[in-house]
Each structure stands twice: as C-alpha cells, then as structure tokens.
Amino acid sequence: MKVLSKPLMQKSEYMDLLRQMLLIRRFEEKAAEMYMRGKIGGFLHLYIGEEAIAVGSISALQPQDYIVSHYREHGHALARGMEPRKVMAELFGRSGGTSKGKGGSMHLFDASRGFLGGYAIVGGMMPIAVGLGLGAKHLGNNRVTLCFFGDGAVNEGEFHESLNLAALWNLPVVFLCENNGYGMGSPIQDTFAGTDIFRFAPVYGMNTPGQIDGMDVFEVMDATKEAVDHARKGRGPTFIEAKTYRFRGHSMADPMVYRKKTEEEEWRNKGPIIRMKDHMEELGLLDEAEMQALEAEVDEIVQDAVDFADASSVLPHDAIYDDVYA
Amino acid sequence: MKVLSKPLMQKSEYMDLLRQMLLIRRFEEKAAEMYMRGKIGGFLHLYIGEEAIAVGSISALQPQDYIVSHYREHGHALARGMEPRKVMAELFGRSGGTSKGKGGSMHLFDASRGFLGGYAIVGGMMPIAVGLGLGAKHLGNNRVTLCFFGDGAVNEGEFHESLNLAALWNLPVVFLCENNGYGMGSPIQDTFAGTDIFRFAPVYGMNTPGQIDGMDVFEVMDATKEAVDHARKGRGPTFIEAKTYRFRGHSMADPMVYRKKTEEEEWRNKGPIIRMKDHMEELGLLDEAEMQALEAEVDEIVQDAVDFADASSVLPHDAIYDDVYA
Amino acid sequence: MASITYRKAISRVLKETLDNDPRSFMMGEDIGTYEGAYAVTRGFLDKYGPERIKDTPISESVIVGAGIGAAMGGARPIVELMTINFSLLAIDQIVNSAAKLHYMSGGQVTVPLVIRTVSGGGNQLAASHSQSLEGWYAHVPGLFVVAPSTPSDAMGLFRTAYRDPNTVMFIEHSLLYGAKGEVNDDPDFTIPFGKADVKREGEDVTIITYSRMAHVSLGAAKRLSEEGIEAEVVDLRSLRPMDTEAIVESVKKTSRAVVVEEGWKPMGIGAEVSARIMENALEYLDAPVQRVASLDVPMPYARPLEQAVMPDEDRVIEAVHRLF
C-alpha cells in the first residue's frame, strides 16, 4: 500500500471498504464454525485472506453490471451487497436462502444484483462471462461483466477459449484471476509451466495491468476501475492477475499438509484487513473505539444471518420438482 | 529459400526431398480424381501446397519416433514412408488399406512406422502427442513425438492444456502448427485474437524458432532437426509455426467462396515444389530430363496405388465386429 | 402448404426468427463466410451481417458457454455445433451449466438457448464423426431434446424451441437435409414438446422411432404392408420429454412393438421406450418389444460396412417378423 500523507477519499469510503472486508472475514469464520457444527454441508471454500479482491474490484462496478465467480464466492456475493442472511441461509440449505437451499455454498445467485452465479466446475464460469459480455454488446445495454476465477482455472482449456473470444469480439468483460498460489494442494509452479499468468493477455492482444497486489484493496479497486472503464468505453476486455493467498485450507475438508507454516505466517502478516487497518490508523482515519464499533456492527450482522438461517425452514419435498424448467 | 552458390547436401538428398513432395502432390491429385469418380467417400482433405512441411519435418525424425496428425494427413503418412498402395486402399475403404478400410482418409495409421494416427477431431491429437512423449520419457526409450495440427486447432482448449503439460513435464514433443491461414472457410484473423500463434510458446517457457516459412522444405527441415535434437537431449518440447497455404478447398465438399483468386495465385507461385525445382535447377542439380523421369516414376507409384486399391476387396461383413476390443 | 426441403425449412424458420426478434443472433463454426457445413445458413451473412451471423473460432466450449451467458443476459442466441460429435467438447457447459442454472439459482435465472446440431452417420465419416448421441442429452433433466424427421416438424419444433425459456437441443440429421415435405405457412404453427406424431397408422405392429429412422421405418412399413402387416409408425420427435402416452396408446392397439434408432443399443432410446412399454403396457404385449439399433461397434469408414452397421428397412422388417 502506498504510503500516503493524506487520505485520497472520504473517511466514510475508507470505512465502507474496511467494513465490507471485515464482514466477509467474520461471515466466513462463522460459516466455518457452522460447518463444524454440522449446520452446513458439502464443500465449504472460505475466502479468508482474499477479501481485498472482492471488495476492491466490485466497488468499481455499477449496479447494472454482472458478476460471475467460482465456488469460493461468498466474498464476492457479500461485496456485491447480497444479504448475509440469505447467503447464510443458502449455506444452511434453507428455503430462505438465495437459491432456496438448492444451490448451496458453491452456487450463490442474486439476479437482482447481477450476481449470476458461483460455478463449481473449475473454469466453467469463463465462457459464461464471455456470453454475458456478448449479450450486453448485442443488446447495447452497456453492462460490464466481472469474472472471478482462480490460478488453477488457467490450466483449463476454457480459460483460453474464453480469453480469445472476448478479445476477438472486443467484449466488455473483466477477467480477474485470483492467484492465491494453489489449486487445492498443488502449488502453481507444479501445474503451470509459465511464470506469469497475465502474460497470456498480450498474446491475445488483450489489455492488462499485469500482476497486481491482491492484498491491497486500493490497487485492486484502481485496476478494476480502469478495466471497467475500458470495457464500458467499448475498448474490450481486460485481464487482471491479483496475487493473493488463502489463509485457510482449500475447503473445510482440506488436511492442509502441503504448505509451510512460515509461508502461511508471512502472508497473514500481509493480510488485507490488517493492512487496511494500519493504513487507516496511519492516516488518522481509524481509532481503537471505531474499530471496536465496526467489529460489533459486523458481528451483529453475521449473528443475525445465522439466526435467520437457523429459523428458516427446508423447502418441502415437493418443491424438489420446481425450477427444473422455467 | 536462401540463395546458395553451392549445394549443402548430396544431390541424391535433394532428389529425395523433391521426389517425396512430388509423390504427395500426385497422390493427392489422383485422390481428388478418385473422389470425383466415387471411389473415395467421406471427407477428403487434400494436402496440396503444404508438402514442404511434411517432407521437411519428417525427414528430421528417426525410425523409432512417433507422429500424430490431423485429418489432413496423407502427406505426413507418405513422407513417413507409408506405402502409397495401402494408403490409397484405405481411402478406397478396402481390406488392403492401412486400417483395412475401417479408418478412411482421416484415420491413417502405421504402427510399424510410429505413425499413430490421423485424428478427425480438431485438436484431439495434441493431448495424445503429449502422452506419447510422456510414455517415451517414462519408458526411457528416447523417442520423439512430432505432432501436426492446423491453425484452427489453436483455438481449442486442448491446444493449451497440451502445451502447458508438455512444457511443465519437459516432454520430448515437437508441436508443428501448419498455419495455412484458414480453418475451413474462416481466415485466421476472424478466429484468433492474437497476431502470432508462436507467441504462446514463451509464455509456457517453451522453446520456439517462431514462425518459419512452411513453403521452404529446408527451413522446415532445419527447424525440426533442431527441435528434435532439443527433445532428444531431454530439453523438452518445441513449438514451430510453419506458414503455408492449401491450394485446394478445405475438403472436396468445399464450395470455395471465401478466398480471393489473386491470393490463391500468389501462394501457388510460392509453392513448395516449384520453389524446390527452381532452387535445384539454379544449383545445377536438376534438368528437364531428370524432372520428367521423376514425374514418371512418381506417376507410376500413384497409378500402382490406385490399381492396388481397386483390386483390393472390401472386408467381409462379419469383420465389422473385429477390432472393437483388443 | 408447399413442399420444401428439410434444409430449406430450417433455413426459413431461422430467418423468420432473425427477422422478427432483434434479440436473436446466430453463432457457430463456419456458419457465415462458409455458409454452414450443411449449407443451412446460405446467404445469411449477406442478409444479416456479421453482428448477427457470428463465425466463431473452433472452440466448442466457449461457443456454448457464450450462448448460455448471452441467453441469461436477455439475448436470444441460436448456437450451432457443427455435429453432435463435436458437442462432446461442449458437453460440460450443456450439462453442468445450461441444464442446471435455473435449478441451482432457485429459479432466478433462465437460459433460453437453442443449440442446433447434426447427428447420425451415413456419410462415410468414420467412427468419430458418425455418432447419434442425442440420447445422452435426453438423459439430463433441465434440457429439452427434439429431433425432427420432416420439414414441417423441424419448423414447428424450432418455433417451440426458440420461444421456450429453457435450453433446447435441436437435433438435425445430415442425411435429411435434402428430404422434402409439405410445410404449414402459418408462422405461428408450433409443435409442443413431448408430442409424438403418428406418421403412419396401422393395426398390427407399432414402430417407435425418430429422425432419419422414421423414414427407414416408413419404408419398412410400406414393404410390410405388401405382405399384409400394417405397421403404425410413431415418430417421437421429442426425446425429452418423451410421449409415453402416444407409445402406450399405439401398443395397446397393436400389441407388438419395435423401436428403431440409429444410435447404439445399450442405454439408448430403444431401451427407454422398451422400459416404458414394460411399465405401462406389459399386459397388452403379444411378444417382447424388439430393438433395432446400429451394431455395437465404432462406425467403420468403408461404405458397405457403414451401411451394414446402421439399421435399414431389412433389419426393421426382420425385427417385425420376430414378433409374429
């Protein structure tokens, strides 16, 4: 984070970014707890450590824009303003959930906010992002699509088919690779022959800021703003590679045998929330009391989400047959 | 072709390269004729115009090496020394064919020569080439795999999955992209967002000579020799992009509405055989009589192939059930 | 009522769609400059321009995925996969996205997408290019699958497919493009999904079939008639949903049934039809339902072998004979 002598934005804006990141962090911690208590099933992929990317990038969007993401998408959903209650209820598999409990953690949707899905097939959201861009261009509605995916997805053929088509047709899509250095237990250097993912962009003639610091919410915000702008002006797609780290395992089932504790420690110290907090303190935008108030506020939202989810019923069995066809 | 004052090889070697290219040319012309006469069915993708690539590159291989190719593979088969008789009989769908008539034009095989198939699914041979390289490395048998595919295949996801894995595991594979500028009726600039295919190679950390002149048999030969050498020494894969042009339609069914006559004319004048012939004449390695003798020799081989094919029977019906399982 | 080819019928209904709905556009490999591998889109690029007739790279997965995305976003893409064999490179998008997004989103999003593709053998294209895999798509809840055998059915079913808010696999057959038939001129003539069509009435045996095999079955029925056996030919048209009622009704009348399909037998359309008859009309059967399908081998290239692999009139007749 650049050392600044004075704030670049309103204090409220700083607070808002911090609040969002904190909300995601606490939400995920609570989700982990609920998983351990058997309230949540399936896979649960926590976003802890990567909050700056969701919050920074999504803040650059307008309400009409689209988002698609992978299965590690709670952070994106919350940053987009999806109701924590409904998200938690979805993780609980309840009728009050975003998909009425049919989708689960990996398949969050909120059509009213252009949040068009978490996708559990690695790489599977990328062609769809291209299509959203294509549709927007065809309909002339000036919507931009922001597409999240991991470093592991880069090795799927669909990654390339998508980049090529988006570039070829000059579509309003922002590809944002959350490079946390691992796909499940495999470090990127064991699965990707290259050194830098973003270097594909120029081969497709695609705009790219290169690799950015995904732990710096401002850097992510700025890069995404430029990319969205670029897209909105009809100049086509952008590829952003944001370096980050997931503090937890791949999913709750991860035995976590493949990473060094020192490596984890190092990254934790670079964490997005700690950095933002320090930064704000340095700028005199945050004091201990404010931080405590913020934590309390966020904790309350999360607890409310859990209470709501817990109180929500499971769909009746005959609703199983609904939503197969529109 | 570099202007040379004296030959770089024995005359017989020059003659051999010319003979091979001419054989392919005449074979393909005859195949077209046989297709028009209803002797050959299905798709027939002629290699006319691209002969220098097959002949130049395959001359760099050793007998134990492997080749896989696409459906436009008669040239590769013949350059590998597969018997024209058997190849023609395969096109005729006869029991004397390389696959006893079960594979047809798009699926030529000769296991005894390491020719492990024409593949009709665009891009489908690339993962298999990687596997042949992987197998060779695992077994330590020092075989190199040469993999042919078109510019259109570059847009299939498998292209990238294959390049990445070959580079990652440092496999003895030579990827040779026959860039003839079109995939069916689509010019490359309408389907590929980039400008140069070979630029993917460095992103994967893969060796590449860049784009070479696929109409120059020597340039192809030299580039492939280096690549094969590189692979044989355990240094991993190479990516070669050879610029070329198919003089005929995509297949015999192509209505050929999408190319300018002037463009075709221009390329014909740069044709591999005409250039080789001129080159040899300049070096005093070929006179009119020798050329005529060569043509006669080749015509005889092709006619013999047709006669053989025509005399060969179709497999009996109960042989349909053979070869489903080994 | 005019008689036009299957190709012309599809071409016409596509144009009608492009003319009437500005949200619609087409995308696929070589549908523009090349005018379509089967010439269905001849003249389209000139007429509608490259923004609505989109030639794509050879990238099946993103072709379908982009169709899904565009459809979710409110456009009305019509995607062409050159043949059903190549659809295997896009099957993840079809099965894991198109078929499931409505469900996984709890009904929030829809994918009104038509995927046109070409099935079947008979062109000597050998094993990887001659498959009839439509049964796989019909296996999957969330998709609709139709496979018209006539120009009229193609037009009626296409309109239904296009107007439907779900993803529809629209299966054409390469050997049918030249087949002629009467078509209804009413631009609102539609055929509902899940309605089979009795293409020939008969009292003695029911032949259940679809796509090109409907023609083979009709040919066989004609020959059977000469020997005094009147076959009823039920053309399924729609594979998901499948018209159990029509099948059962006919079998109740004839007490005998043969299912004719071009694909492989195991886990095929014939198996499903046979199982449905088992479940719904067992007591009416005078003989076990017979299945006629391609031989259980990859398709060989040589023409005589290829012809021997696919069902023909002789094999249908033979199967009918086994019932008496």
Place this chain on the structure above:
Amino acid sequence: MASITYRKAISRVLKETLDNDPRSFMMGEDIGTYEGAYAVTRGFLDKYGPERIKDTPISESVIVGAGIGAAMGGARPIVELMTINFSLLAIDQIVNSAAKLHYMSGGQVTVPLVIRTVSGGGNQLAASHSQSLEGWYAHVPGLFVVAPSTPSDAMGLFRTAYRDPNTVMFIEHSLLYGAKGEVNDDPDFTIPFGKADVKREGEDVTIITYSRMAHVSLGAAKRLSEEGIEAEVVDLRSLRPMDTEAIVESVKKTSRAVVVEEGWKPMGIGAEVSARIMENALEYLDAPVQRVASLDVPMPYARPLEQAVMPDEDRVIEAVHRLF
C-alpha cells in the same frame, strides 16, 4: 481373508500394481501432495516419488489424452479423474479417441488405460457435482465400464482392468470408501468383466443393481425378508459388458424384477436392464419390471432434499411391493 475398507482395497491394489509393473504410473489432479481428494493415494507420493505419482494441472482433457498416448506407446498409465462430473471435460478423448483408436487403426494400436473416477451423490455437493454418468460410458463400444460395490470386487475388477489391453472406466463411489468387506489375499484374484455377482439369494424377486445401490438394495432385501419376501440381489459390477445371462437366470427363477440405480431414469442402466428382460425373459414375468432411480431433477444441495432425490431402501421396497 481380511476385512478392509473399499478405500484401502483400491489403495492396496494400486500399490501392488505400481510395485509389480515398472511401466505403470498414476496421474491426476491432487493425487500426490494432497494425497487424493478421497485419500485413496495417501502416502503414494512418498513411496513412489513424483515420476510415478504425477500431480497434474486442472486440465482433464490432456490428463486423459496423455494417458491414451502413454498407453499407446507402451506405458501403463492409471489416470484419475477426481469425479465423473469432471470427466465431461475429457469425454471427447475418452469417447472419440480411447474407445475408437483400436478400431480406426484396424487393430494396429491398443490403449491399455485405466481411468479411475468417482460417481454418485450424497455429499451435498449439489447439481454439478453429484451425477452418476457411468451409463454414458457404457453406451460406447470400445470401452469397458466397471463399478464395484465392495472391497473385494474393487480389487478383483481392478486387476482385470489393469491387465486388459483396452480402456476401462473404473467407477468408484465416494460414499463407499469407508465400507468394509472381506478381501481375498491372492494377488491373482481377478473378476472377469461381464460377470454379475449374486450378492444375496432369494426366490421371490430379483433386484438388479450396482455400486452403492447394491448396499441400499441389500438393506431393502433384509427388510423385505422380515415381511416374508426373499429378494435376490444381483450386483452387475460390470456395466459394459453387462451380464444378461445372470439377470435372465435370476428373473426366470423369481418372475419379478426391480432395477435400482442412482442415476437418472431415462436412457439409464435400468432402462437397459428392463429392455433385456423384455427381450429375454418376458414370458417368465409375473409383473412389469420396475425401475428405481434418482428423481428426474438436478441434485439439490439441502440434505433432506438430496436424500429424497436418491433411491433409498423405502423406495426399493415400495417398488417391490408394486410387483405383488
């Protein structure tokens, strides 16, 4: 004879293979450092090293394609696709290459490849991660498909698969890894393809099934026995080839049959079994063959809904009751 888990059994037979055949190696996503998504390869990387336990990129198509190539070249790869859902990204290689190369080459090349993958639902992984698509592979000539339900069957079938010169889809089930069973210690104990196993004898009704549903069926049979109905449970084990003889033999004895599968019904394994009974034992039937399958919907996430979608003992019993 010792009792070990399904996971252990597979793990053991894999080790035995790696120990005995230097041509063999394994490749797949996260089978090494991560030790396998289902912990089947725990300790393998340490024991055999990265040259034989190959972690791959998330690139299903080249994983399978590379397996095919390596197999053609004389190595003996064992490929793992993390789940059968992801196999859709490799299905072109499986269907258009592995299954057809021997045929298209006129018998010149072989592809001795084992593709291990995991099928089924029950882990609340929702629609795209809970499918049972093994029937699709069993549709395709040129492939073998086996789906063991017990540790012993897994070991016996794996050995056969590995020794076979063709490509074999070896279908495991995630809910079975903890299931225990006796295994034969003989390293040459093999189970031939196409041989069903009668897991329980009975006189009154035949339940034909495979994989996890064999256990559900056995549970149902136990309960049925309490009410005086003795069910014979025929575990197919091998889906291609399928043991028609065993099915027919049992049905001739019991005159009643239910097919239980975890996949969707249309064009499923149950359809095929029903059609085979139709063709081979119609006259022995006292009632129509019943099919029990997952409900015809994408899999919902919520546990109670997921449980309601998949067949359970109650539904099997209900189907049996319909026969009396």
